Amino acid sequence: MGASPARAATAGVGVTLAAALQRRRRRTAFVFGLLMLIVAATSVLSLGLGAVPIPPGRTLAALWTSVTGLPVDADAARDSLVILNIRLPRTLLGLIVGATLAVSGALMQGLFRNPLADPGLVGVSSGAALAAATVIVLGERLLPYLPFAVLPFAALPIAAFFGGLLFTSVLYGLSSGSGRTSIATLLLAGVALGAMAGAITGLLTFMSNDQQLRDLTFWSLGSLGGATWTKVATILPAFIPMAIALSFLGRSLNALSLGEAEAFHLGLPVERIKRIVIVVVALAVGAAVAAAGVIGFVGIVVPHLLRLAIGANHKVLLPASALLGAALLLGSDILARLIVAPAELPIGILTAAIGAPFFLWLLLARRRMVT
Amino acid sequence: MTDIIAPPLSRRSLLHVTGLSALFIALRPMALLAQDASPQRIVAVGGAVTETLYALGAEGRIVGIDTTSLYPPSALKDKPNVGYMRQLSAEGVLSLSPDSVLVSAGSGPPAALKLLEEAGVRLVTIPDTPTAAGIIEKIHAIGRATGSEAAAARLASDVETRFAAVAKARETVTKPVKALFVLAMQNGRPLIAGTGTAADGMIALAGATNVGAGFSGYKAMTDEAIITAAPDVVVMMAREGLHADPDTVFANAALSATPAGAARRLVTADGHWLLGFGPRTPEAVAYLMQAFYPDLPAVKALSASEHLPAAAGR
Numbered sequence: 001m002g003a004s005p006a007r008a009a010t011a012g013v014g015v016t017l018a019a020a021l022q023r024r025r026r027r028t029a030f031v032f033g034l035l036m037l038i039v040a041a042t043s044v045l046s047l048g049l050g051a052v053p054i055p056p057g058r059t060l061a062a063l064w065t066s067v068t069g070l071p072v073d074a075d076a077a078r079d080s081l082v083i084l085n086i087r088l089p090r091t092l093l094g095l096i097v098g099a100t101l102a103v104s105g106a107l108m109q110g111l112f113r114n115p116l117a118d119p120g121l122v123g124v125s126s127g128a129a130l131a132a133a134t135v136i137v138l139g140e141r142l143l144p145y146l147p148f149a150v151l152p153f154a155a156l157p158i159a160a161f162f163g164g165l166l167f168t169s170v171l172y173g174l175s176s177g178s179g180r181t182s183i184a185t186l187l188l189a190g191v192a193l194g195a196m197a198g199a200i201t202g203l204l205t206f207m208s209n210d211q212q213l214r215d216l217t218f219w220s221l222g223s224l225g226g227a228t229w230t231k232v233a234t235i236l237p238a239f240i241p242m243a244i245a246l247s248f249l250g251r252s253l254n255a256l257s258l259g260e261a262e263a264f265h266l267g268l269p270v271e272r273i274k275r276i277v278i279v280v281v282a283l284a285v286g287a288a289v290a291a292a293g294v295i296g297f298v299g300i301v302v303p304h305l306l307r308l309a310i311g312a313n314h315k316v317l318l319p320a321s322a323l324l325g326a327a328l329l330l331g332s333d334i335l336a337r338l339i340v341a342p343a344e345l346p347i348g349i350l351t352a353a354i355g356a357p358f359f360l361w362l363l364l365a366r367r368r369m370v371t
Numbered sequence: 372m373t374d375i376i377a378p379p380l381s382r383r384s385l386l387h388v389t390g391l392s393a394l395f396i397a398l399r400p401m402a403l404l405a406q407d408a409s410p411q412r413i414v415a416v417g418g419a420v421t422e423t424l425y426a427l428g429a430e431g432r433i434v435g436i437d438t439t440s441l442y443p444p445s446a447l448k449d450k451p452n453v454g455y456m457r458q459l460s461a462e463g464v465l466s467l468s469p470d471s472v473l474v475s476a477g478s479g480p481p482a483a484l485k486l487l488e489e490a491g492v493r494l495v496t497i498p499d500t501p502t503a504a505g506i507i508e509k510i511h512a513i514g515r516a517t518g519s520e521a522a523a524a525r526l527a528s529d530v531e532t533r534f535a536a537v538a539k540a541r542e543t544v545t546k547p548v549k550a551l552f553v554l555a556m557q558n559g560r561p562l563i564a565g566t567g568t569a570a571d572g573m574i575a576l577a578g579a580t581n582v583g584a585g586f587s588g589y590k591a592m593t594d595e596a597i598i599t600a601a602p603d604v605v606v607m608m609a610r611e612g613l614h615a616d617p618d619t620v621f622a623n624a625a626l627s628a629t630p631a632g633a634a635r636r637l638v639t640a641d642g643h644w645l646l647g648f649g650p651r652t653p654e655a656v657a658y659l660m661q662a663f664y665p666d667l668p669a670v671k672a673l674s675a676s677e678h679l680p681a682a683a684g685r
Contacts, residue, residue: 051466078465081490086462209567209588211457211477218458225460226482342435342463343454 028310035323039095042330046091047083049334051341054079090227094333095326096239097224097288098298102325103242104281105299106306106317110253111277112183118299119285121190122278123167126197128289129220131163132156136215137204156219157231157290161238164286167193172278181274183260221346222293224333231291238287242280246322249277250315257312295348297355298325305358328354409518410471410493414464416456417475419506419649420497421446423513424473426650427522435467437478441643442651461486473516475499501572501648503534510650526650533653536673540660541578543669550579550663551602551631554589559623563592569646570606576652577659579604594625602631604663608642615639638662 048059062080104119112121120126134142135156171193175185205216252273255263264270288295302325306317332350339345414435415421421440424433433446437456440446453463456475461483464472472492474484476499488494495516498508507527514523552564552574564570565586574581582600583592592600605626607615617635621627631637638659645655657673664670 051460051463053466078490081486082462082465085489086465086486206590207588214455214457218455223458225458226480228482228486231482337460337462340452340454342451342460342466343438344458344460344463 024311028316031306031310032316032320032323035320035327038327039323039330042327042334043091043095046094046330046334047087050082050087050337052079052082054082059083085229086227089229089232090224090333091330092232093227093291094224094330096232096236097292097295098326098329099322100239100242100284100288100325101295101298101329102302102321103246103318104285105325106303106314106321107249107253107277107281108299109303110256110314111274112187113257113259114187115304116300119281120194120299121187122282122285123171123190123193124164124282124285125289125294126194127167128160128164128286129294130167130197130201131159132219132293133201133204133216134163135159136219137208137212157235161286161290164289165282167197168278168282168286172275180271181278183274218346219293221348222295222351223336223344223346223348224292224329225337225344227291235287235291238283242284245276245280246318249273250313250318253314253318257314293346293348295329296352298328298351301355301358302328410469410516412467412469412471413517414453414467414469414472415440416453416459416473416478417497417499418442418643418647419499419509420473420475420513422647422649422651423510423526424517426526427510427514427517427519429517429519432517434469435464439475442647442649459483461490465490465492471495471516473497473513499648501569503538503576503652506534506648506650506652507531509648530650530653533657537576537653537656537660540657540667540669540673541576543667544578544664547578547580548603548663549582549601549630550574550577550604550606551582551597551600551629552606553620553626554608556620556623557591560591561597561623561626562589563597564589569648572648573645573652573656573659574606576656577663579659579663597625598628600629602629603634604636604638605629605631606638606640606645606659608645609639610642 047063048054048056054062058076058079061076062083065076065080066084101119105117108117108119108121109115111117139155171186171190172181174189174193175182205213208216252263252268255266255268256270256273258266260270303317303321306320306324310316310320329347329351332347332354335350336345336347411432412434413424413429413432415424415433416437418439418441421433421436422442424430425443425446433450435453436446436450437453437459438447439456440450440452451467453459453467456478458480459474459478464483464487469492471494472487473495475497478484478496484494495512497512497516498505500508507530510523510527510530511520514520514527552568552570554562554564554570556562563583564574564581565583565588566581567587568589571581571583582602605620607620609615615637617637620637621632621635626632640655640658644651645659660670661673
């Protein structure tokens with residue numbers, strides 16, 4: 001009972017802080033619960049909706065027979081094929097690609113300490129786009145000269161993946177010296193390399209014929225339409241490093257947000273963190289672009305939405321981005337295949353249609369905050 | 372999007388992981404169900420495929436078409452559209468419950484076509500070569516695929532006869548005109564057909580020389596190159612939003628400085644009719660020849676029914 005007034009005041013502050021922290025924690029838990037619910041709901045919708053009308057009971061039956069292997073009649077067999085070989089791999093691809101793009105965006109924004117950074121900044125997208133354009137326009141002429149046999153339709157994703165990695169390596173080499181990576185150089189060299197890739201892609205566009213031009217256009221708008229089990233299985237390994245890195249990068253990025261020098265003095269292996277972030281983003285985004293083409297705005301929009309909702313703590317921001325990114329992309333994909341059924345809209349149109357207005361709002365809001 | 376082929380081992384192991392192998396075995400016999408020679412529910416992919424099916428009287432059996440199926444115009448109005456021929460959605464096509472899908476060569480993506488085959492749909496690829504012989508081959512292939520061989524043989528021989536007539540008229544051409552095909556005017560800059568295009572093939576069939584040679588595909592040609600090429604006649608597609616009248620076209624400084632500009636010789640025709648390489652192509656060739664060589668008796672003698680002024684409008 002002998003507490004001095006000063007100590008009581010400190011305790012009071014402590015109580016308010018603790019209460020605030022608890023509120024934030026409760027809010028975060030609520031947002032996470034909500035996000036998981038949304039992901040589950042969009043996944044169910046993604047399995048249940050499509051051009052072929054399949055009643056929910058049939059959908060469940062199809063999933064059940066895939067486990068039990070019971071014999072199925074012809075109609076049910078078609079539904080099973082649609083659900084298990086078209087919608088299921090497509091849903092998985094959407095979840096993976098959406099999560100990848102959003103997490104990569106959050107990682108890039110954390111690493112560059114710049115709210116406008118997106119996964120393309122490390123050169124993956126421009127490298128992949130250049131490689132894809134090369135295959136689309138020159139593929140038929142180049143394939144016979146390759147020392148190894150490449151199936152014509154496997155050439156594009158493979159080229160896009162390695163094109164993205166190659167570009168990131170060059171960019172990383174340009175901006176690194178004597179054991180340090182200069183983030184500013186990385187950013188500017190990325191702009192220069194992107195412009196160069198754009199020039200060559202433009203030249204290829206000029207050389208293309210009508211069909212190739214349409215292929216280029218569709219590729220640059222992205223689609224989950226080509227999802228197959230083979231594709232999902234082939235690209236899966238590229239996402240594992242990012243999934244592992246998620247568990248420890250949150251703390252590091254929080255420290256990095258104080259500044260590179262400050263993070264270094266906190267005992268953070270800053271250079272190693274940079275390398276890890278660049279490598280995991282390049283691998284995962286390269287695979288995502290290879291599998292689904294260029295899908296814009298998920299990487300920028302999702303982390304920003306979540307910062308508004310749950311704050312900038314990367315430990316929660318990164319997993320939350322994965323959930324919201326997956327949900328946003330799946331939602332867009334459901335619309336993409338329903339709006340003009342039996343045809344399909346490129347998914348990039350929908351993510352950009354949702355993303356661009358938000359991005360504008362964000363820019364305006366930031367300007368109002370400054371003035 | 373295209374597909375990645377993994378080695379067989381990894382694919383098989385994946386199937387075990389996902390428990391799908393049972394389904395694959397269950398689906399095998401389905402592929403045998405749709406071997407009917409006379410399919411009743413056809414999805415037609417490719418403008419010439421749809422046009423030929425209509426010409427064969429198979430209209431009632433078509434349950435879906437693609438965005439390139441512009442002729443007859445009723446096709447896009449009456450039938451569900453499965454999208455662009457190189458960007459098909461497997462589920463979209465399956466939702467029409469087809470027993471046969473006829474795709475023009477070059478349709479895709481391969482992953483979607485593979486899924487259609489796995490679903491037991493009969494997939495027939497129709498060759499597409501922009502020559503007279505290519506059209507005949509196309510008609511026979513479509514006839515075989517739909518069990519309408521007799522109708523296809525009649526149509527093919529009719530097309531062959533009409534091609535023979537224009538070929539005979541072509542032999543009397545002693546001085547080929549120089550033609551320039553303008554695909555579009557982008558900001559007043561003409562986009563010209565080079566080698567390897569359908570327009571190039573049509574100009575050759577009509578006994579003229581394509582001065583847009585020296586590059587492949589459709590390219591923007593510089594003003595000076597157009598003047599140097601000195602075309603005698605300009606060919607364009609007539610379509611909405613494209614001002615294909617002499618006043619607009621020859622307002623272009625380069626085009627007006629050519630012999631074609633001096634004589635104001637502009638030939639316009641419906642794009643699909645002109646470049647579709649389907650059963651109506653001989654008529655389009657005859658139309659071009661009559662525009663190119665109005666004074667040649669053999670060309671004048673080409674039957675009047677082959678000249679379709681109505682189609683020139685739209």
